[in-house]
Amino acid sequence: RxxxxxxxxxxxxxxxxxxxxxxxxxxxxxxxxxxxxxxxxxxxxxxxxxxxxxxxxxxxxxxxxxxxxxxxxxxxxxxxxxxxxxxxxxxxxxxxxxxxxxxxxxxxxxxxxxxxxxxxxxxxxxxxxxxxxxxxLIPPYFLFETPSDEWYKININCIQQAIEMNLDVPIQPILHFKNWPNSTNWQEILKSLTESNISSCWLYADNYKEHEQDLPSLKRYREAVKDTDSKGMKPFVLFGGYYAILMRYFGLLGFANGIGYGE
Incomplete structure (x- = not known):
């Protein structure tokens, strides 16, 4: 309150x-x-x-x-x-x-x-x-590693089905990365999202411990956020830390941890 x-x-x-x-x-x-x-x-x-x-x-x-x-x-x-x-x-x-x-x-x-x-x-x-x-609205989503991962294809299919439902509420999918941002072809993923008429998305890195990452990994994270913003897509981060919050200076629009996070 x-x-x-x-x-x-x-x-x-x-x-x-x-x-x-x-x-x-x-x-x-x-x-x-x-x-x-x-x-x-x-x-x-x-x-x-x-x-x-x-x-x-x-x-x-x-x-x-x-x-x-x-x-x-x-x-x-x-x-x-x-x-x-x-x-x-x-x-x-x-x-x-x-x-x-x-x-x-x-x-x-x-x-x-x-x-x-x-x-x-x-x-x-x-x-x-x-x-x-x-x-x-958030369609069903699954943890994936790369765009060639079968789970990634399932994610995209769920997003496309959600769009086809023509509901009067924006679709804002969650992208749950297994090895973010080290092994992810973010440009290919961005292309798939824009082709599906998605204008905003959540970046959710699985178990990404920001304070343990090396500098190249943190730079790739920053570049992914900048690339997303430059394509006209609004990026948000789910379950991030202090580094994720700093990404607002590079185009990040929002941040959330969910109810009960960190209990």
Whole structure:
């Protein structure tokens, strides 16, 4: 509440939006009413690519899988997903639709009066405005290494399907890099995004520890941000550090860490 002027909105992980829907809705609606902030929902789909103990699957993961459908609901709860699980175009179309439908429908949740009042009191407001659409929509996305990676192709297909849905909200994809920026052909990726009529994107480097990188790696990071900006595309960074924040001097438009990051 006391720091509301320092940020423009919140990015909500799908796991939180599905596990605590009423509380999340109440918080977001109150926040947007008080400060005219915006919100978006991060599908966090790379979770299902990873190895983790699926013997005792947590309810948030089950609810995420239920929303996404397809291989998430079946295989994704028993073992990690592979590119072959998305070989059918109909599968990609359906999971993208499920993902974006949830984001678009979030504003229409029924209120829990008790929880709504809690957040009204927390933010010091008496009246709540209706919750609007998300500021932007995030299609399903996956961790990839290079543009020749099958996971990258799946990412692009999900982005294209999201565009084809013709929703009245901008599509702002997350690009989740495995070896950012060392082994990524960023020019090729930029070309694919511009050809898909994407005007803004999130750069999400997996486990990129800025303070441990050498100078050439940091320079490649800076050049990628500058190249993105020079092509007329608005770059944002997700889950970065102090170096990422400094990229605002080279064209970075925004920065986010998500709710609960660093706990």
């Amino acid at each position: 006391e720091h509301s002027e320092k940020y423009d909105g919140v990015i909500i992980p799908l796991s939180i939006a599905t596990s605590f829907p009423t509380g999340t809705y109440g918080f977001v609606r109150a926040l947007c009413s008080k400060h005219d902030h915006k919100y978006a929902i991060d599908p966090r789909t790379p979770l299902f690519q990873r190895d983790w103990d699926r013997k005792n699957v947590r309810p948030p993961h089950e609810k995420m899988a239920e929303i996404m459908g397809g291989p998430f609901k079946g295989k994704g709860l028993t073992s990690k997903l592979e590119p072959s699980d998305f070989s059918k175009k109909s599968t990609l179309n359906q999971i993208t639709k499920n993902c974006l439908d949830f984001q678009m429908d979030f504003k229409a949740r029924k209120e829990d009066v008790r929880k709504i009042n809690k957040y009204k009191e927390m933010l010091g407001i008496k009246k709540l405005d209706n919750l609007d659409n998300p500021q932007f």
